Amino acid sequence: MTTLTKNEKLSQLFPEDLFLQAVTLTDGEIDVLMELEEAMEKxxxxxxxxxxxxxxxxxxAFSKVVADVKMLSDERLFADKTAENYxxxxxxxxxxxxxxARFDVSMATFMAVHAGLGYYTFLFGGSDExxxxxxxxxxxxxxQTCxxxxEPEHGSD
Structure with a gap:
């Protein structure tokens, strides 16, 4: 089995990244993202x-993706970092x-709400307990967070 270099992985995962912004990702982050893409397809x-x-x-089906890919907790995401300061x-x-979002925008919306509005609120604002x-x-x-x-006098319909 051939092991891809970081640049080869990024080229495969993000061929449209003309400004090479993805090079800032760690090797662990890249691997998690590649696994996520594969698990969503599967x-x-x-x-x-x-x-x-x-x-x-x-x-x-999403729970099967999560079983395959620990997109919020995989230890590779915390290389040289801790959850408390990162x-x-x-x-x-x-x-x-x-x-x-490339796969399905509703998946990205779900994740942005769950992680961005819920998970990180507890991570940074929650007590130890x-x-x-x-x-x-x-x-x-x-x-899942939500x-x-x-809307006053209208509701959210």
């Missing part, structure tokens, strides 16, 4: 159209959402 592609037509989120690099988050209780459940997607918007 588990989500076969069921996505049917779920979309029904207006349903494919939670069962938000996945802004580039990692950007490319994580990009990989998902809250982090111990909730972060593993958010990382594994056992629980966002609600209300």
């Amino acid at each position: 588990h989500l592609r076969p069921v996505l159209a049917a779920h979309s037509e029904k207006g349903e989120f494919p939670f069962e 938000v996945h690099s802004q580039y990692y988050n950007t490319y994580l959402y990009y990989v998902m 809250q982090k111990a209780k909730w972060l593993p459940k958010f990382q594994s997607f056992e629980l 966002f609600a918007l209300t």
Whole structure:
């Protein structure tokens, strides 16, 4: 089996990256993103159209992606860093959402809300007890965070 270099992986994963912004990603981040793309193709592609037509989120298939790829908790994301002083690099988050949006924009939206509005709020604002209780459940997607918007005298329809 041939091992690809970092540049070969990036060229394969992001051929449209003409300004080479992805070079800021760590080797671990690149590997996680490549695994994510493969897992989405394997588990989500076969069921996505049917779920979309029904207006349903494919939670069962997405849970298989999460079983294959620990996109919030893989130790490779924390190389030389700790969860306490490190938000996945802004580039990692950007490319994580990009990989998902390229596949299906609803996946990226789900992830942006779950991670950006929920998970990181607990990571940075939670007490030690809250982090111990909730972060593993958010990382594994056992629980999903959400966002609600209300509009005075109208509702969100």
